Amino acid sequence: MNHPPTEEVRVLAPPAMPGVELMHARYVTQRFSRHFHEEYAIGIIERGAMNFRYLGDDMTAAAGQVNLVVPGEVHDGHAAVAELGWTYRMFYLDPSVLEPALQELTVRPRSVHFQAGVIQDPALAERVLRAHHALGTPGASTLARQTLLLDMLTYWIAEHGEKRSSLPAQRPEPGAAAVAREIINDRHAEDLRLDELATQAGMSPYHLVRVFKARHGLPPHAYLVQVRIGRAKALLRTPMRLADIAAAVGFADQSHLTRHFKRQFGVTPGAYRNFLQNTGDPAA
Incomplete structure (x- = not known):
């Protein structure tokens, strides 16, 4: 017996990120009627391909490509191959969300427009996905969310905006990175x-990320994770419960601690603690 293909849709408004909405969806038989958004819509096709009519042209966005529409432009959408469908991750961004990225540009356009509905750019696709x-x-930390969204937006506008702009040259600012x-x-x-962080360091957010990474080898959000893991590692020598350690160092819960700890050390926090106890470490 043949079963109809499964369609799944997940929509999320991230906390502390006003004007941002996410969608992660798999469609097979869905056919979107002609419509428009009041937001910018940008996403990446993960599997399959989608056909849509946009700006007077018939377009196909395939796996690995970025698709987008600008506010007010009418478009539709359906599977390029009916039985395969498509899976994509989409952002819906209020125009105000682009403002911090616009402030980083050396030549600031009065408005942002993107002529292409499909973009073949692996660097942009990777930024959208991250x-x-x-x-x-x-x-996930607010610092990580803000940093990765700003990185995506600045690259997108600078490289693919209709009025090309550029980012300012990076200047060494060891004092700001140290702060x-x-x-x-x-x-x-x-x-x-x-x-x-940027206000305390006396520079723009995007400039701080670049300066911090050049100085310390990691962007601020990744450095924050390393600090938390280091503090957790020290606390694993105490009797504290793993869940309490995770909370004490800033992770959302024990599972986040476990995932990041194992990614760095190759073992879970519990296994690391057991190793210390089994080897008779006097500090454990």
Whole structure:
């Protein structure tokens, strides 16, 4: 007996990210009627392909490609191959969300328009995917969400906006990077914000990310994870429960601690603690 293909849709409005909505969907038989959005819509096709009519042309967005529509432009959508359908991750962004990225550009356009409905750019596709995963993952830090979204937006506008702009040249700012690093070290258990770090460091958010990475080898959100893991590793030598350690160092829950710890050390926090106890470490 043949069963109809499964369609799945998940929509999310990330906390503390006003004007941002996410969709992760798999469609097979869905046919969108002609419609428009008041937001920018940008996403990546993960599997399959989608046909849509946009700006007077028939377009196909296939796996690995970025598809987008601008506010007010009418479009539709359906599977390029009916029995295969398509899976995609989409952002729906209020125009105000693009403002921080526009402020980073050396030549700032008065408005943002994108002529292409389909973009073949692996670097942009990777940024869209990373940002979507971060914003759609429960418990992800606000710092990671803000950083990856800003990175996606600035690259998208600078490289593919109708009026091409560029980002300012990077200047070494060791003092600013040191200020941000000290804040992260001291307040690693808090849900830090990129805009707050940038204000304290005296520069724009995107500039701070570039300067911090050049100085310390990691962007601020990744450095924050390393600090939290380091603090957790020290606490594993105490009797504290794993869930309490996760909360104490700033992870959303024990599963987040476990995932990041294993990614860095190759073992879970529980296995690491057992190793210390079994080897008779006097500090364990």
